[in-house]
Amino acid sequence: MSPENCKIVLIGAGNVATHLGIALQEKKFSILQVYSRTLSSAKALGERLHTAYTDNLENLNPDASIYLFALKDSVLPEVLNAFPHFPGLFVHTAGSLPMQVFENHAEHYGVLYPLQTFSKERNISFERIPLFVEARYPDDELLLKEVANTISQNVFHLSSEKRKYLHLAAVFACNFTNHLYNLAAEILEEQSIPWEILQPLIQETAAKAEALHPEKAQTGPAIRYDQEVIEKHLSLLSGSNKELYRILSQSIHQKSLTSSRSQQESPPIAESPT
Amino acid sequence: MSPENCKIVLIGAGNVATHLGIALQEKKFSILQVYSRTLSSAKALGERLHTAYTDNLENLNPDASIYLFALKDSVLPEVLNAFPHFPGLFVHTAGSLPMQVFENHAEHYGVLYPLQTFSKERNISFERIPLFVEARYPDDELLLKEVANTISQNVFHLSSEKRKYLHLAAVFACNFTNHLYNLAAEILEEQSIPWEILQPLIQETAAKAEALHPEKAQTGPAIRYDQEVIEKHLSLLSGSNKELYRILSQSIHQKSLTSSRSQQESPPIAESPT
Numbered sequence: 001m002s003p004e005n006c007k008i009v010l011i012g013a014g015n016v017a018t019h020l021g022i023a024l025q026e027k028k029f030s031i032l033q034v035y036s037r038t039l040s041s042a043k044a045l046g047e048r049l050h051t052a053y054t055d056n057l058e059n060l061n062p063d064a065s066i067y068l069f070a071l072k073d074s075v076l077p078e079v080l081n082a083f084p085h086f087p088g089l090f091v092h093t094a095g096s097l098p099m100q101v102f103e104n105h106a107e108h109y110g111v112l113y114p115l116q117t118f119s120k121e122r123n124i125s126f127e128r129i130p131l132f133v134e135a136r137y138p139d140d141e142l143l144l145k146e147v148a149n150t151i152s153q154n155v156f157h158l159s160s161e162k163r164k165y166l167h168l169a170a171v172f173a174c175n176f177t178n179h180l181y182n183l184a185a186e187i188l189e190e191q192s193i194p195w196e197i198l199q200p201l202i203q204e205t206a207a208k209a210e211a212l213h214p215e216k217a218q219t220g221p222a223i224r225y226d227q228e229v230i231e232k233h234l235s236l237l238s239g240s241n242k243e244l245y246r247i248l249s250q251s252i253h254q255k256s257l258t259s260s261r262s263q264q265e266s267p268p269i270a271e272s273p274t
Numbered sequence: 275m276s277p278e279n280c281k282i283v284l285i286g287a288g289n290v291a292t293h294l295g296i297a298l299q300e301k302k303f304s305i306l307q308v309y310s311r312t313l314s315s316a317k318a319l320g321e322r323l324h325t326a327y328t329d330n331l332e333n334l335n336p337d338a339s340i341y342l343f344a345l346k347d348s349v350l351p352e353v354l355n356a357f358p359h360f361p362g363l364f365v366h367t368a369g370s371l372p373m374q375v376f377e378n379h380a381e382h383y384g385v386l387y388p389l390q391t392f393s394k395e396r397n398i399s400f401e402r403i404p405l406f407v408e409a410r411y412p413d414d415e416l417l418l419k420e421v422a423n424t425i426s427q428n429v430f431h432l433s434s435e436k437r438k439y440l441h442l443a444a445v446f447a448c449n450f451t452n453h454l455y456n457l458a459a460e461i462l463e464e465q466s467i468p469w470e471i472l473q474p475l476i477q478e479t480a481a482k483a484e485a486l487h488p489e490k491a492q493t494g495p496a497i498r499y500d501q502e503v504i505e506k507h508l509s510l511l512s513g514s515n516k517e518l519y520r521i522l523s524q525s526i527h528q529k530s531l532t533s534s535r536s537q538q539e540s541p542p543i544a545e546s547p548t
Contacts, residue, residue, distance in 0.1 A: 015359055015493065019525075021463060034512060051282055057334065068517055072335060073495075073499055073500055073502055073503050074500055074501070074502045075505075090360065092306075096495075096503045096506050096507070102362065114392070114447065115471065115472070115474070115475055116475055116478060117475060117478055117482070117491075117493045117494075118493065119478055119482065119490070120442060121485075121486060121490065122485060124478070124483060126297035128474045130471050130474065138540050141308070146526065151410050153466045154471075154474075156421065157291055158467075162465050162467060163511065164506065164510065165462065165464075165465045166462065166465075166471075167507075168461055168507050168511070169458040169459075169461040169462045169467075169472060169504075170427065170458070171474055171494055171507060172454045172455075172457050172458040172461065172471070172519075173455055173458035173472045173475055173476055173479070173518075174417055174475050174476070174478075174479045174493070175492070175493060175494030175495070175496060175497070175526070176452045176454050176519075176522045176526075177454050177455070177476075177479055178479055178482070178483070178488050178491050178492055178493070179449070179488070179492060179496075179522060179525065179526045179529070180447060180450050180451050180454070181383070181447055181488035181491075182487075182488035182489050182491055182492065183445075183446050183525070183529075184443040184444070184446040184447035184530065185443075185487065185488055186529075187439055187442055187443040187446065188439065188440065188443045190536045191436050191439045191440075192437075193432075193436060193443075194442060195488075197389065197404050197440075197488070198389070198444070198447045198483075199484055200389070200390065200402045200403055200428075200482060201389055201390055201391060201444055201447055201450070202447055202448070202480050202483050203480055203481075203484070204361065204390060204391055204398070204448075204479030204482070205391055205447070205451050205452055206476050206477055206479070207450070207477075207480075208391070208393065208396060209452070209472075209473060209476050210473055210477070211395075211396060211457050212393065212395060212396065213456075213459065214411065214452050214453070214455035214459055214469075215456050215459070216393070216395065217391075217396075217452055217455075218449070218452055218456065219289065219392065219448070219449060219452070220391075220445055220446075220448065220449030221347075221370075221449070222449060223449070224346055224452075224463070226346055226347055226348055227348070228347055228348045229347050229348075229370045229441075231446060231447070232370050232438065233370070233441075233442050236438065236439065236442055236533060237442070239344045240521060240524065240525050240528065241520060242456065242524075244518075244521055244522065244525060245445075245446075245450075247514060247517060247521060248453060248518065249449045250514065251451075251453065251515075251518060252449070252453045252502075252513050255453070255456060255457075255460075
């Protein structure tokens with residue numbers, strides 16, 4: 001199927017729908033319509049893509065080749081319950097939902113999961129983004145792979161079972177990581193130090209992961225088991241940040257023990273006295 | 275003082291000593307000698323820099339302009355206690371130690387703290403690395419700034435008091451972040467998925483921090499307060515990783531509440547039933 005003949009309706013108008021919609025339209029796919037439960041969101045993305053939009057499921061276009069659901073996991077079942085039984089291929093983009101969420105709602109269904117973090121403020125190139133596809137029927141999976149291949153060079157088959165672990169790993173590598181940047185920024189801002197001073201460190205930490213397994217790249221007081229520094233740092237922290245520091249340092253230390261068992265067992269990191 | 279006239283003795287032969295030694299030598303500073311408590315380490319770095327090396331404090335060269343201490347925090351006091359009282363400028367590179375660790379050991383002392391992560395396996399350019407300097411006497415601080423400016427474009431004065439917070443922030447932004455990459459890699463490797471599939475996500479997460487404050491860049495189930503996904507993820511985890519997931523998700527959620535107080539208060543993330 002040529003992109004022009006592959007008609008897509010976007011269900012959702014958030015970050016993933018926006019970035020996928022833009023990327024697909026650039027590759028000449030026909031974005032027939034945008035649906036969102038919030039009219040203003042449907043309108044914003046519809047206008048950006050110069051296409052129709054609606055907040056009413058009864059007004060959905062029934063002729064799409066693909067209905068691409070990019071919704072919050074908790075919203076998808078709700079929307080599906082009210083969704084018409086169209087003949088097109090129903091596809092969601094969620095890491096944690098099995099393909100079978102569609103089984104009572106469509107004959108043809110599958111998944112197209114992009115392993116990336118999307119923010120509205122940021123343009124992104126899909127070229128390097130790994131896309132993981134899966135479909136109930138082999139022909140549908142072929143179609144999904146064809147679509148995915150037009151926007152990315154890294155398209156793979158992945159089962160629903162494995163995909164949920166991939167999503168979990170992504171939460172650690174991206175969402176939690178970004179939150180640590182945020183906590184670091186907060187620590188500096190409280191001292192009136194501009195957080196941007198951390199940028200070269202953040203970039204190098206990530207760049208190392210292009211070249212070295214993160215196990216080999218680990219540095220800092222916890223991997224050296226430098227208890228004096230760890231205790232000093234704990235004394236500067238309070239509340240959940242202190243708890244987080246302790247658990248992360250302990251986890252770094254534990255992981256170093258299991259990966260090189262020759263090292264001597266050390267006691268757990270103690271409560272800070274202050 | 276021209277670099278050629280600025281004679282440096284490196285105390286320590288680990289990652290920081292190695293990278294600083296190489297960078298300074300490239301800028302024509304004279305690295306007179308390398309000291310390490312471990313002869314093989316002193317030898318390795320001494321040979322790399324084509325200079326003298328020793329594991330014996332009694333054999334130290336007394337004529338250096340600068341003694342650059344790049345040692346584990348817990349080791350520095352020990353080494354200092356046995357260290358000769360030379361007239362040169364004593365400088366350490368530690369984030370968490372005040373400049374005053376030198377006060378009973380030298381007349382001239384200061385700090386040169388590079389905010390970066392150093393691994394032996396990886397070459398690094400100092401150009402963009404922020405260097406933070408401090409010295410007891412203004413003339414010594416000028417000298418340190420001169421030295422620092424030859425290798426980096428980002429040289430700042432920072433007090434010992436502020437530096438410890440900077441170091442703490444760096445642990446969050448770098449060491450803990452890298453450990454999260456490591457945990458993510460472990461999750462994938464247990465599922466026989468190559469960890470490298472995370473690289474574009476890791477790079478984009480870091481690249482975002484060049485453009486957006488991390489508070490604005492936060493994505494994922496915790497910031498959406500998607501309890502269903504959070505519970506699913508908790509059910510896939512055990513032990514300290516599960517604890518870590520819960521605390522980090524809670525912390526992300528809490529931070530979003532304090533930064534936009536209009537949002538409704540939500541209950542804490544519950545223990546997973548499984």
